[in-house]
Every structure is written in C-alpha cells, then in structure tokens.
Amino acid sequence: MTSYIPPIDKPQAIYTLSVKRFDPERDSAPHWETYQVPWVVTMTVVEALEWLWDQGHYIAFRTNCREFTCGSCAMLINGKPALACDTPLKDRMRIEPLTRYPLVKDLVVDQSAVPKKWKELKLWPHVRDGKPIDEVSAESRAGWHRSFARCIECYICLDACPVSDTEDSEYDGPMWMLQIARARAHPKDGQDRLEQAAQRGIGACTTCYECEGVCPVNLSPIKEIQRLRSGLVRQRLVGRRPARPEGTRLGQRRKQ
Amino acid sequence: MSWSSEPETLRTDVLVIGGGAAACMAAVSAHQEGARVLMVDKGQLAKSGCSPNAHGGAALFQKDPNDSWRVHAEDTLMSGGFMNDQEVVRVLCSEGRKFVHRLEEYGALWDRDPDGSYAVRQFGGHRFKRSVFSADETGHEMMNAMKREVFRRNIQVLNETMALKIVKDEERAVGAFCWDIGTGRLIDIQATATILATADAAGLWPSASERQRGDGFYLALDAGAELADLEFIQYHPTHAWWPFGVRGSVSESFRIEGGWLLNSEGERFMERYDPEKKELATRDKVSVCSYLEIREGRGAPHGGIYASVAHLPAKVIKERLRVIYRKYLSYGYDVTKDPIEIRPRPHYHCGGVRANARSETTLPGLYAAGAVTAGVHGANRLGSNSLVDILVFGDIAGRSAADYAVRAPAPSGRRQGAADMVARVERLFDLAEDKPLPTAPMRRRHVEWMDSRLGVLRNPEGMREMLAEVQRTREEELPRLRVFDRSRIYNFELRDALEMFYRLDVEDMVCRSALMRTESRGSHYREDYPRRNDREWLHNIVWLRRSSPGKDEFVHEIRPVAQTVIRLEDVPAYAGQDTPWH
C-alpha cells in the first residue's frame, strides 16, 4: 500500500531556507542559519520545518492544527507576518520570530501577555440575566462571522501594526480593537465598549492600513476600527451616551 | 541538563488535564461549584485541542416535535454498532439542550432561521435535524466562548505543560506530575480530584494534525483506570490529500453537494459498491471502498483517489464550497475544472478511558470527559455528537469532581514516582549510549505503519506485523532512544520522545484488540471477517492494569454490553442485518 508520507524523498528541487535561531542557554544573540530542504509542489513552511525536525534540527516553533484554525504558527516569513502552515515554501525564504512579543527561543515568543489582556479588557458578555437571547435576525447573524468571530488569534495583525509595537504601547492594536468590536456586538455585552476602545488608544491608530490584507482568515480590523471610531464621534457629538450602549443588538449596529 | 529532583509543588482542589472545550467546560463547572481549579494544557489554551477544528454542528437540540432523546439515542447506538455505554448515551442525548443557552451567555452565537429560532442541520446518520451550528465554525465559536468564561473566572491555566504521570495515594488519584515545556521545570500538582480531558489517540495514525497522541489513555490506564474499545478508529473519507499544502478535511459538504469520487480510470466507483446511495453511503463504507480501489491499483498518482465537482455549475461550487474552492485556487488548482486528490484519513478515535454517566472512572478521584473517553460513541461516532459529548460530560465531570473534592480528604503529600520520571529524562539526555536513536524517524514509521496495517482495511497478517513491530521497538529501540536537542526550555524533541513511551503501549493494545475482534463492526473492518456478528461480539474489549506480586501487566477482559436502555431487538431495522455499517 502506498505510503501516507508525500513523496518528499523525490523532491522536485532543493531549496535554501534561512532561519533566525536563538537558544538563550547558549547564544548571546540570534543568528541566521541556512538549511537545504527538498521541495515538492505546494509544500508549506510548516512542512519544511517538520522535515528539518525529522533530520534532527529541532528548531523550536509552535504548530498544532496545520489547517489555519489555531493561529499557533505565525512567524515572519520574508519579513512579513504570516501563518507557516498557510504559506507555500519558496526558495531562499527567510524565517524569523514575531517581533511584538519577547523572543524566547528560535521561533517561539512569550505570549503570556495575551491572557492578561483578555482579563484586563473583560472581553466577555456581562449581562447574566439567565434569559435566552431573543431573536437575532439571520441577516445580522451572518455579519458576526464576516466581521470578527472568525478571528483565530494568530497575532499577525498586531505584529503588522507600526503603532502598537509592544505590550506597553498606548494603543492595544488591531486584534484587540476587533475583539472589542466583537464583544460590543454580542447581545449580552452590556458594557460601554466605545469608551473602552478610546481608553485603549484607538485614537492613536493612523489608519496606515498595514493590518489590512495580512489576516489569514480575511478579516478587516481596520474596518472595525473605523466603525468604533465613528461610533465614538457620534457619541461625543451628541454629548451623551446612548441610553443603551449602541449595538447591543446586532441588527441595530448593521443599520447604522 | 538535568531536572532537579525536588519538583515545585502546587496545590488545588481540582486539576484539569487538557485545554480544549471539554477541559474548559470541566474547569468552569468545577469552579462554579466553588472548587479551586487548575488547568494544565500541553499546548496553549484553546489552541491545542481539536475542538476549534470541528466545522459541523452540535446535536444539542431536538427541535422537531417527533424527535426525542430516545430517537437520538437509537441513532447514536446504530452508528456505534451497539458498542456504546447506554447509560452514558441516555445522558448525552437528553442533557444537551441547556448548553445552547449557556454558551450564548459565555459569548457564542448560534445561527438562526429567518423566524429567529435556532437553525438546525441534519447530519449523516441522524433521522432528524438536531444540530445547532455557527456558520461552518461551530467548534471554533464554542471554544472561543468557553475560553472567555475561563478568563472571566480567572481560572489558573498552565500553558505548554505536559502531564507525565497521574499520582496515586493508596487507591485514589491525587494529582499529577507535570513538565513545564517552556521552562523545563518539573511540577508536582497535588489535587484532591483530577479530571482527564485530553484528546483521543487518532494521532497514532496519520490524522490531520497528529497531535492527539493518546497520552491520556496511557496516563489513566497506568494509574489504574480502564480503557475500552481501542480497536475503533474512524476514518473520514474525504480528506484533501494532494496538493499537500491544502491538507485537512475537505468538508462533508463536498459529498452532500454531490461531488463524485473517481478512480484512475475515471469510473465513479461508488456506483459499483453501493448503487443506491453512491457517494453518500456512510463514512466507513466510502473509506473502505476508496481503499479497495487504491489497493487494486486504481488510485491517483500520490496515493489517494480522485474527487470531482467539475460536473456541478461553477456558481454552486463558488458559493457552497467557497473554502475548498479558494484554498485550491491559491495553489493553482481550479476545482470547477479539475478533479482533486483526496484520501480517507483518521479522524476520531472512538475508544478510550471508561467513564460512567457521572464521568467517574474506576479509579476514585479520577474523572474523564470528552474525546479521551470511550462509551459515548461506541464503534463509530455519529457526526456532530462529539461537540455534545464535550459539553455534557465536561460539565458533569466538573461538577462530580468538585463534589468529590469537598468530601474527600486532601492528599497526604506522600508522592511516589517523581524519581522515575526524573530518571527517565536523565537517561534520554545521556548520549553515552553507543548507538543512540532519534525520535522523529521512529514516530514517523509507527504512524505510517498504523495507517497501512491497522487502518481502514484490516487483515490478520498486517495486524500481527504491526504488533511484532511494536514489541521490537519497545525492546530494541526504546532503551536507545535519546534526545539530541540539549536545551532545557522549549525542548519539543523531549516532548516527542516522552510521548513515544506512552504511544507504544497504546498501539500494543490497539493491535491486540483488533486481532481479538473477529468480526467487522462500525469503524473496525476486517477482510477475513467482513460481517457483523452480534451473537458473539456484542461485547466490549476492556483493558486494565493488574498487579500481583512479581507481576505488573496490562490485561484485557471481554465484557458483554449492558443493554439497559435500548435492546438490539428494539431496533429491528438494524438487528436484522449483519453488515458492519448502518
């Protein structure tokens, strides 16, 4: 019976792959190393790294689903943040860790700031009245996925953002704004998310569009940022908070 | 490098091992009952499990007035070849509904019908529409909501921490020894109750992510719980195979929308095997037939078979198979014109740790929920039942464990076994051995062999070959297994090496169970016994650990299925035939 392993032993070409490596127990600074990897059509970067594991080069990197649903395998590929399991391998590729979070080892960065931020922003529905959500129209329901629910938290847009370049930045960055927008659209949210977006520095976003087009699941954080901002403007123009936080109902938000 | 033999100690009421939706649900429910909860996840919370990859739906909602828990249970049992634990199935099918609302409260939204009520889908094997869903990302949506609730409750989570051994005090489980992959520390977690909510063992075969490596099975068995139904591994017939950048499951919608499966001669071969249902026959049947074609030499060039939707209008493809269409296009394949290459691949392991309807294992203090358990799905899982399983039994496990933690005395602090773990790791790092062996090739070979010898088509020669290979590896190669990456932190090679110890024992039991079961049922198909044999095989094969002086081994028992809810005779349509599949 045929082997399940793709015919990687009959490569169509040999490619060079450079990886920025760093072992804090041995190295004083990251350095580049170059490897030769076999290439067969449509091979991805994750597969190249796994092939290197098989050869004994255990380059530390995170991967899990290998089908672009978990967001674990984000790294800089030729200088641009991308999912390794979703990027076809090319000759002379250069691979580095993400830059937004502190480097730990090889391609692994320290993401322990992420759960802290979740808790800081309290991104969960606050209305606990035990009542079922009454009707949500099918049309507005479709917007939920199109706009934000698909986010796989790969942190690629955070890495792409030139304003929010570290955890200490005054602006939290595109993904967090998108998550705030999602929380705001949930019928049981019950929080003033516009005010929250303002506090988390949404005003600092320069709408440079660097985060547009990098999302592996085709979301547009910038669109959500602009919606949040126009909501804020309206709120300030009118000079008072709406009686019920805007967008408590999905249908209303979409009619704006 | 060496581990300090004095591990760091943490104390908690309830320890949850795992980081998927079942683990989160268990943690949340235990916390709700007032217990102190600690979670350990081998990967990162909500990213490491398989829940986010579930695209289908959750059969939570018997919306149709003619539907009931009983009908749902019958469907589950027929699919499961009556191998299921019926008390567990009764709970599975009757407790789902409340979670629809509970998950909304945690932050999920379900799709609705135009009239505002919950939309439900029908999946293969279900007689009614009863699966709620959230676009084609139901698992992702659920996982997202569960994660929010874990954060809201500020439950402590240790990410990238692997459980190595469940610790026992007298005859009860009292926590686990864990290894923090990120720092290389050994942690001794002392817990009054322990919940195992890890993945199944589908990753012993070449499943899509290969991350379900069966550690949970071993941990439970080693501590004294029982395993059952290890011979049943469900294959999904339509996995994208080539180009391999698109690997992953080509969703069920491919067949539902009317895709054809073709062999190398361009023949729609399912017409020959099942003239009536053709491609829409059950998953197992389509998998078996595809493999037969491949073996007869009528496969596609890269080891799969062809699938085509080119006969459908391009508009339909672009709308209903949007994801597949776009994915292939990015690799230069236009599925509206060309056939693609697919192959059945392991999808879900139906067996695992035996847990009753209160999620208790046979070891006091140890609970199990979700994919790691057996009994829910029997010989074959009914589509969209697994998302119900993780919610219903995650919740029950959490509540049972919290309840136990209140009543049971705190662990005494007498902990044995840490020294063994330290010794094992130290040996793995000791390169003085003259012919040290690396992990990766060993693992690859085993994954490949499991697929070819214990995959969809099974025959005694292949299974015996595999069994011999397992024994050979264990005796000759395992003692020489070494880790070449010298670093202490993020040493993924060490993780893979440690998993090897667990996997070989589980593989061994899988082979023996499959050899023992001289019939075909559900996802277990033997070429030498292609019929179902209800007379002799309405039995589960159960594994347990037996220690007597001078002897300590894993032994099996063959136990009759307790038909306490629905008897085989109650379902004449099923009882009257002897094909392995329903």
Ligand code: FES
């Ligand atoms: S491995 Fe999950 S997104 Fe790449």
